[in-house]
Each structure stands twice: as C-alpha cells, then as structure tokens.
Amino acid sequence: MKVIIVGSGLAGATAAAALNDAGADVRVIEQSPVWGGQLRTEHAGGIHYEPHGAHILHTTDRQVWDFVTDRVEMLPYRHRVMTEVDDRLLSWPPQVSELEQLPQWADIRRELDRRPGTPRTTNFETWCEDIMGTTLYSLFIRPYTIKQWGTDPRELAAQWAPKRIELRVDGYRDLFRDPYQGWPRGGYLTLIDALLGGVPVEMGAAVDAETFAERTRGADAVVLTAPLDVFFRHALGELPWRGVRLESHFLPGADHVLPCGVVNHPGLDQAYTRRIETKWMSGQTRAGTVVSYEYPGAPARHYPVDDVDGRNRGLAHDYRALVAEEFGPRVHLAGRLATYTYIDMDQAIRQGLNAAARILKRADARYPTAGRP
Ligand SMILES: Cc1cc2nc3c(=O)[nH]c(=O)nc-3n(C[C@H](O)[C@H](O)[C@H](O)COP(=O)(O)OP(=O)(O)OC[C@H]3O[C@@H](n4cnc5c(N)ncnc54)[C@H](O)[C@@H]3O)c2cc1C
Incomplete structure (x- = not known):
C-alpha cells in the first residue's frame, strides 16, 4: 500500500512512522526546507532553546505517551508558570x-x-x-x-x-495535571528524527489542489496536514490566524535567570507576553542560558481565531467539505493547520495515529493482507 503524507510536522511524522512500522510504502512531502513543522530546538553556546515557542508534552493518553517514549527518552519535567502582576510574581493559574x-x-x-x-x-x-x-x-x-x-x-x-483559564484553591502549582509529562532529551528534533528516520521525505516542495493529482498519483491514501485555505488558493476566503515571534538572548555564565520555565507578562507596558527559559525544561547544567521573549502579532499560523460569531469555524468546515467533495475518502485530514484548531502535541500525535489506523483499516477491508509486514 502506498501513502503520501503532506507535511512533516508532528501529526504528519506520526502518521508516517505508524504506517511505515505497519509495512506501508510511505513518502512525506514537506514545503519547508526543514522538517518538524512547529517543533524546533536550537542551541546557543550548547544551551537548548525553542525558536518557535516553548513546548511541553503532557497527556492523559497512555498510547500516545508509549508511542513517544518507545522512540525517545523523555526527561521528567513538570511545567511551572508564573505571572508578573503589579511588580509581583504570582503563580499561574492564580x-x-x-x-x-x-x-x-x-x-x-x-x-x-x-x-x-x-x-x-x-x-x-x-x-x-x-x-x-x-x-x-x-x-x-x-x-x-x-x-x-x-x-x-x-x-x-x-x-x-x-x-x-482556571482559578485554583488547592495549592497545586504545576500547570498541567496530566499523569504523563516531559521534555525530550536533546530537544524536539530528536523526536521528529526518530519518527522520520526510516521514511523518504521530499523537502522544499508544496502540494496544493492544483498539483495534488500529479503529486499523489498512484497513492492509495493521502494524509493532508496543510492549511486548507492556502491549499485551495483561498477559493472560499481566508482563514485568519494569530502568530507569535520569539527573540532569544544568550547569557553566558548565567545559571538560571527566570524562577521557572515561563513567566507571563500581561501588562500592556511590555510588548511581549511571555519570557521563556528552556534550560528549566532541558535540565542542562552547564554554564549559560537562553531567555526567549515572545511577541504576539507575527504573520504566522499559530493560533486559529475563534471569533464570537463562529464565522471562522464555519469557513473551516466548508473547506473540509470541499476536500471530501473534490478528492474523496482517499484523503485523511490531520493536524492543527488542516483542521483549523489549536491542538496540543498529544492531540497532533493522536490525530496522526488515528489517520494511520483508518488507512490501515480501509486497506485491510479492500485487500485483507495489504499494509501489513
Ligand atoms: C507558540 C506555541 C506553543 C505551543 N506549546 C505547546 C506546548 O507546550 N505543549 C503542546 O502539547 N503543544 C504546544 N503547541 C502546539 C504544537 O506546536 C502543535 O500541536 C503541533 O506542533 C502541531 O503539529 P502539526 O503537525 O499539526 O502542525 P505543524 O507543526 O504546523 O506541521 C505542519 C507541516 O506541514 C507543512 N506544510 C504546510 N502546508 C504544506 C503544503 N501545502 N505542502 C507541503 N507541506 C506543507 C508545514 O511546513 C509543516 O512542516 C504550541 C504551539 C504554539 C504555536
């Protein structure tokens, strides 16, 4: 069975790994010159930081956690956040x-x-x-x-x-309550490397509705993780997003600068919304640290805009219907861009696993041994 995956972010990479493990002939097509989508870990002076924003894997989904920990070592990080209010640092959630x-x-x-x-x-x-x-x-x-x-x-x-948004009275100070939480040793690219290590990936090539038939010729199934308005060249209109931009500062010799991994800055007197010190997540002990300032309003697809009238959700629904109408049941949508939803990494992995399972199930129904090693 032949499967094409459009997009090498966590959802696409998960589907690719699961299908590859099951013996399918998988190929990934990625528009960017690098793989991993939103997930990236860089280094300055040997210190890890995340130029696209802080990521902490947290889940209640045991299958997702096992899928990850079978491939990479997860450091036992518990995420803490503080908020600066009236020159005081207070817990978040309050x-x-x-x-x-x-x-x-x-x-x-x-x-x-x-x-x-x-x-x-x-x-x-x-x-x-x-x-x-x-x-x-x-x-x-x-x-x-x-x-x-x-x-x-x-x-x-x-x-x-x-x-x-939450208001707490129980004194519990970790941001997440999920039983499984962590940060991958070496950063998130180790996870993407582990997922895509056995799969051919074509980087620097975009697929859209015009090129779809040619780029997916001969494929029994396609997993599409691209933004659908761009994919259809805005045929029904544009889906708005809000993006962030990170500015990172390397501070040689410093141990830690922030009291925890993330400090929120709600005040309108600062243009940034958060400061992030990835060294808390990575657990590195060498001298030096990197503090990243997160500024909102960047032209990037990070957060879908959930407007009060539900206009954007309606448009996203119309685009999904258009995919089904034009390309049929061979195409499976997964990931934050194609579904126009904010999803955490565990949900991106879950969607990738579910897409792979649906494809394998359909193949089994059509050719009882197809897709199995
Ligand atoms: C600032 C920020 C902080 C976050 N923090 C957390 C966190 O702490 N914990 C957590 O669990 N989650 C967090 N998330 C969410 C997490 O980043 C996402 O759940 C996850 O990365 C989504 O993966 P994806 O594969 O759906 O999308 P993406 O990572 O966006 O991957 C999509 C891929 O498809 C490619 N592509 C797009 N269009 C095309 C095309 N036409 N042809 C070919 N390729 C294409 C893109 O280049 C990209 O590589 C955060 C998100 C943001 C924005």
Whole structure:
C-alpha cells in the first residue's frame, strides 16, 4: 500500500512512522526546507532553546505517551508558570491564597463571593469574569488577551477559555495535571528524527489542489496536514490566524535567570507576553542560558481565531467539505493547520495515529493482507 503524507510536522511524522512500522510504502512531502513543522530546538553556546515557542508534552493518553517514549527518552519535567502582576510574581493559574497579598484583595474577595454558579458563555470576557470576577480578570487576563489576540476579548468565543483559564484553591502549582509529562532529551528534533528516520521525505516542495493529482498519483491514501485555505488558493476566503515571534538572548555564565520555565507578562507596558527559559525544561547544567521573549502579532499560523460569531469555524468546515467533495475518502485530514484548531502535541500525535489506523483499516477491508509486514 502506498501513502503520501503532506507535511512533516508532528501529526504528519506520526502518521508516517505508524504506517511505515505497519509495512506501508510511505513518502512525506514537506514545503519547508526543514522538517518538524512547529517543533524546533536550537542551541546557543550548547544551551537548548525553542525558536518557535516553548513546548511541553503532557497527556492523559497512555498510547500516545508509549508511542513517544518507545522512540525517545523523555526527561521528567513538570511545567511551572508564573505571572508578573503589579511588580509581583504570582503563580499561574492564580492561587487564591496568594492573591491576599494584592492591594485589590478586598475587591477580589467580594467578587469571588458573588460569582454565579455557571459562567456565562456569551463571549470570552463574560466567561472569565464569571470564573474570577472583574478585578482579577482585569489584572491577569484582559490586557494579556488584548496583546495576544490584538482584539477586544468580547470578540472572542468563550469556547476555548475553559481549557486555558482556571482559578485554583488547592495549592497545586504545576500547570498541567496530566499523569504523563516531559521534555525530550536533546530537544524536539530528536523526536521528529526518530519518527522520520526510516521514511523518504521530499523537502522544499508544496502540494496544493492544483498539483495534488500529479503529486499523489498512484497513492492509495493521502494524509493532508496543510492549511486548507492556502491549499485551495483561498477559493472560499481566508482563514485568519494569530502568530507569535520569539527573540532569544544568550547569557553566558548565567545559571538560571527566570524562577521557572515561563513567566507571563500581561501588562500592556511590555510588548511581549511571555519570557521563556528552556534550560528549566532541558535540565542542562552547564554554564549559560537562553531567555526567549515572545511577541504576539507575527504573520504566522499559530493560533486559529475563534471569533464570537463562529464565522471562522464555519469557513473551516466548508473547506473540509470541499476536500471530501473534490478528492474523496482517499484523503485523511490531520493536524492543527488542516483542521483549523489549536491542538496540543498529544492531540497532533493522536490525530496522526488515528489517520494511520483508518488507512490501515480501509486497506485491510479492500485487500485483507495489504499494509501489513
Ligand atoms: C507558540 C506555541 C506553543 C505551543 N506549546 C505547546 C506546548 O507546550 N505543549 C503542546 O502539547 N503543544 C504546544 N503547541 C502546539 C504544537 O506546536 C502543535 O500541536 C503541533 O506542533 C502541531 O503539529 P502539526 O503537525 O499539526 O502542525 P505543524 O507543526 O504546523 O506541521 C505542519 C507541516 O506541514 C507543512 N506544510 C504546510 N502546508 C504544506 C503544503 N501545502 N505542502 C507541503 N507541506 C506543507 C508545514 O511546513 C509543516 O512542516 C504550541 C504551539 C504554539 C504555536
């Protein structure tokens, strides 16, 4: 069985590895001159840093975790984040016990006592205010959201807020609660190298709707991880994204500069939203460190814009329908770009594994021994 994978990010690389392991004839086509998509680890003075943004693998999905740890060594990193508010460093997500030190505590407490049982889902702002009150929302969330999204928070849907916004009373300080968490020894390219090591990859070649038939000729199945509006040359319109840009500084001789892996900066007085010190994730002990400043508003496809009217979600749905209509059931969509959703790495891996499983199942149904070694 012959399969073409369009895109060598984590979703495409996972599907490629799973299909390759099952004995399929797999080839990856990647538009960029390098593989790995959003995942990249660079070095300065021997110190790892991530020029496309900090990544921590965290999951409840045991099969995903096993898939990764069968291929690379995961360092046992637990992610901690702090937020700078009024010149103080406080835990993120906010811990109610720490908020008592804020001069606004009397207002915060009153608003917490008056919260409704169920938050309104009118838009992102109403949801957050009902979870934490107006004062806390104005300190921690509203200015960060304005910087990050370049829009009024009321223009954003409430839908993705529950995954990102939390107020804690339990003293638990790791960002994630998942049972499996870590950072790959040597960085994320070791994972991509392990996934694609046995697969032919053509780099520097894009596939779109015009070239699709020619580029995938003879393939029984195709896994498509490209952005569909670009793939169809914006035939139905453009899907908007918000991107970030990282500026990294190497500091020779320093051990650590930040108190933890990521510090959020919600204040509108700084243009950046986060500072990141990858040395906390990599566990390196040599002298020197790299601190990366994350600036929002870059022209990159990082975060799909979940508008309050659901316009963008509707357009993404229309593009997916167009793929099915024009190219039929041979094409399987996977990954953040093709699905126009923010997904974490474990979900990208899960989508890659599911695409591979669907392809193998279809092959089994058609030719009972196809696709098996
Ligand atoms: C700033 C930031 C921080 C993040 N932090 C975390 C984190 O801490 N933990 C976590 O779990 N997740 C995190 N994520 C999410 C994570 O990056 C993604 O889940 C994952 O990288 C998605 O992989 P993908 O394969 O879907 O997409 P991508 O990595 O974007 O890969 C798609 C690939 O397809 C290629 N391609 C596109 N179009 C074409 C075409 N037409 N022809 C050929 N090739 C094409 C691209 O060049 C790219 O290589 C973060 C994301 C961002 C933006």
